[in-house]
Amino acid sequence: xxxxxxxxxxxxxxxxxxxxxxxxxxxxxxxxxxxxxxxxxxxxxxxxxxxxxxxxxxxxxxxxxxxxxxxxxxxxxxxxxxxxxxxxxxxxxxxxxxxxxxxxxxxxxxxxxxxxxxxxxxxxxxxxxxxxxxxxxxxxxxxxxxxxxxxxxxxxxxxxxxxxxxxxxxxxxxxxxxxxxxxxxxxxxxxxxxxxxxxxxxxxxxxxxxxxxxxxxxxxxxxxxxxxxxxxxxxxxxxxxxxxxxxxxxxxxxxxxxxxxxxxxxxxxxxxxxxxxxxxxxxxxxxxxxxxxxxxxxxxxxxxxxxxxxxxxxxxxxxxxxxxxxxxxxxxxxxxxxxxxxxxx
Numbered sequence: 001x002x003x004x005x006x007x008x009x010x011x012x013x014x015x016x017x018x019x020x021x022x023x024x025x026x027x028x029x030x031x032x033x034x035x036x037x038x039x040x041x042x043x044x045x046x047x048x049x050x051x052x053x054x055x056x057x058x059x060x061x062x063x064x065x066x067x068x069x070x071x072x073x074x075x076x077x078x079x080x081x082x083x084x085x086x087x088x089x090x091x092x093x094x095x096x097x098x099x100x101x102x103x104x105x106x107x108x109x110x111x112x113x114x115x116x117x118x119x120x121x122x123x124x125x126x127x128x129x130x131x132x133x134x135x136x137x138x139x140x141x142x143x144x145x146x147x148x149x150x151x152x153x154x155x156x157x158x159x160x161x162x163x164x165x166x167x168x169x170x171x172x173x174x175x176x177x178x179x180x181x182x183x184x185x186x187x188x189x190x191x192x193x194x195x196x197x198x199x200x201x202x203x204x205x206x207x208x209x210x211x212x213x214x215x216x217x218x219x220x221x222x223x224x225x226x227x228x229x230x231x232x233x234x235x236x237x238x239x240x241x242x243x244x245x246x247x248x249x250x251x252x253x254x255x256x257x258x259x260x261x262x263x264x265x266x267x268x269x270x271x272x273x274x275x276x277x278x279x280x281x282x283x284x285x286x287x288x289x290x291x292x293x294x295x296x297x298x299x300x301x302x303x304x305x306x307x308x309x310x311x312x313x314x315x316x317x318x319x320x321x322x323x324x325x326x327x328x329x330x331x332x333x334x335x336x337x338x339x340x341x342x343x344x345x
Contacts, residue, residue, distance in 0.1 A: 001078075001079050002076065002077070002078055002079075003076070003077050003079055004071075004074040004075060004076055004077070005074070005075035005076075005077055006073065006074050006075045007074055008074075009070055009073045009074040010070060010071075010074055012070060013066075013067070013070060016062070016063075016066055057324075058321070058325070061317055061320070061321040061324075062321070064314075064317050065314050065317045065318050065321070068310045068311070068313045068314035068317065069310070069311065069314045071307075071310035072307045072308070072309075072310040072311035072314065073307075074307075075305065075307050076305075076306040076307060076309070076310065077303050077304065077305055077306060078303070078304045078306060079302075079303050080302040080303070080304070090133070090134045090135070090196045090197075090198065090291065091134070091135045091137070091151050091187055091190055091196075091197045091198070092131060092134050092135070092136055092137070092197075092198045092199075092200065092291065093136075093137040093138070093139055093151075093183045093186060093187065093198070093199045093200070094124070094128075094136065094137070094138055094139070094158075094162075094200050094202070095139040095140075095141060095145075095179045095180075095182075095183060095199060095200065095201045095202065096117075096120060096124075096138070096139070096140055096141070096162065096165065096202050097141060097142070097174060097201075097202060097203035097204060097205065098117065098140050098141065098142045098165060098166070098167055098168065098169050098170045098171075099142045099143075099167075099168075099170075099171070099172055099173055099174045099203075099204075099205055100142075100167065100168060100172035100173075101116075101174075101204050101205050101234075101254065102115060102116045102117045102120075102167050102204055103115050103116075103117075103167050104116055104204070104234065106234060106235035107119035107233075107235070107276060107277050107280075108276065108277060109122055109277055115167070116204055116233055116234060117165070117166075117167055119233075119277050119280065120202060120233065120280070121162055121163055121165075122277070123277055123280045123281050123284060124159075124162060124284065125159055126281075126284065127284040127287070127288070128155050128158055128159050128162075129155060129159070130288060131155060132155075134153075135151040135152060135153055135190070136149075136151065136152065136153075136155060136158045137149055137150055137151040137152070137158075137186055138158050138161055138162060139179055139182055139183055139186070140165055140169060140170050141170050141174070141175055141176075141178065141179040141182075142168065142169065142170030142171035142172060142173060142174065142175070142209075143170060143171025143172065143173040143174075143175055143209045143210075144170050144171055144175060144178065144209075144210075145170065145175055145178040145179040145181070145182040145210070146170055146182075147182060147186055148161050148162075148165070149161050150186065150190075151186065151187075151190050171209065173208045173209035174203060174205045174206065174207060174208050174209060175207065175208075175209040175210025175212075176201065176203060176206075176207040176210070176214045176217075176259070176260075176263075177207055177210045177211075177212035177213050177214040177216070177217045178209075178210035178211065178212050178217075179201060179210075180199065180201070180212070180214060180217035180218060180220075180221055180228065180263070181212045181217050181220070183199040183221075183226065183228075184199075184217070184220060184221050184224055184226055187199070187224070187226055188224065196227065196291070197224075197225060197226045197227065198226070198227050198228075198229065198269075198291055199221065199226055199227070199228045199229070200228075200229045200230075200231065200287065201228060201229070201230045201231065201260075201263070202231045202233060203230070203231070203232065203233070203260070204232065204233045204234045204254075204255060205254045205255060205256070206254055206255065206256035206259065207256065207259065214259055214263055215259065215262060215263065215266070217263075218262070218263040218266040218267055219266055221266075221267045222266050222267045222268070226267060227267050227268050227269045228263055228264055228266075228267040228269045229264060229269040229270055229271075229272070229287060229290075230260040230261070230263050230264045230269065230270075230271045230272070231271075231272045231273075231274055231280070231283055232255050232257055232260050232271070232272070232273050232274065233274045233275075233280065234255055234274075234275070235275050235276065236275055257271070257273070270290070272286070
């Protein structure tokens with residue numbers, strides 16, 4: 001629909017008429033000299049009855065300019081149809097382990113054995129895509145923890161930066177406590193007091209580096225209202241070849257499930273165990289149920305400003321009025337130019 005944002009500007013419409021009626025006319029300058037000896041010039045100055053046609057069209061143009069300028073000042077707008085935006089008020093950080101143990105190829109993806117990080121990237125794609133209405137952030141940690149992406153609604157960027165991450169980028173060891181501490185600081189810096197704040201930690205080992213104890217960090221997270229979900233990944237059994245034939249090993253022997261479970265319990269979250277890609281996908285689906293993405297919808301109407309159209313019209317009319325005034329003020333000059341042009345023809 002069409003609307004005027006500052007409709008009250010139209011109250012100024014009768015201002016020129018009021019000025020003309022209330023203020024005394026400006027006296028003519030007695031010292032002025034006649035510049036053009038044309039009788040038609042005296043018509044505008046005469047005080048006789050009636051108004052000359054020239055003054056009529058001049059007044060008409062001036063009124064058109066005034067009306068167009070006021071319409072521009074009133075800010076005409078075209079307001080479009082309502083557009084609904086899902087908003088949850090939830091800030092969710094995804095912390096992914098890039099330590100050396102993530103190189104273990106104990107996950108199958110489309111019939112091929114892949115390392116743990118590759119499986120994580122593949123399964124996390126749908127999880128990230130479904131977080132409509134959430135602000136997402138990405139933390140990558142190994143020996144050190146780094147904020148790869150601050151909280152944003154741009155899910156495509158989150159997925160792209162996760163896909164570009166490589167094992168060992170943050171060091172070969174695992175600093176779970178530092179990752180939790182960085183997550184708390186990131187959520188605090190976001191400046192959002194209301195809403196649910198969630199940190200999802202995905203790791204395959206134990207805390208072997210960093211300056212912050214994981215349980216102390218979890219206690220701080222609980223005080224700050226941060227819910228931490230922990231996911232331990234890695235198969236329980238894997239058949240490998242050796243000099244003595246085939247044998248089974250436990251590639252997840254270093255996984256500290258007790259600490260990960262305690263972290264989740266202290267913050268009101270849950271600990272999950274992912275032994276293959278199917279379990280990992282089920283965990284992400286369960287997280288979607290525990291932390292639903294869309295809760296409310298806030299709508300907005302797209303607004304397109306149109307003030308430039310009446311302002312452009314006012315400028316065009318003013319230019320036309322100036323051109324006509326120039327022709328009327330120097331009729332002999334324009335007639336002379338016309339005759340000169342005709343003579344050359």
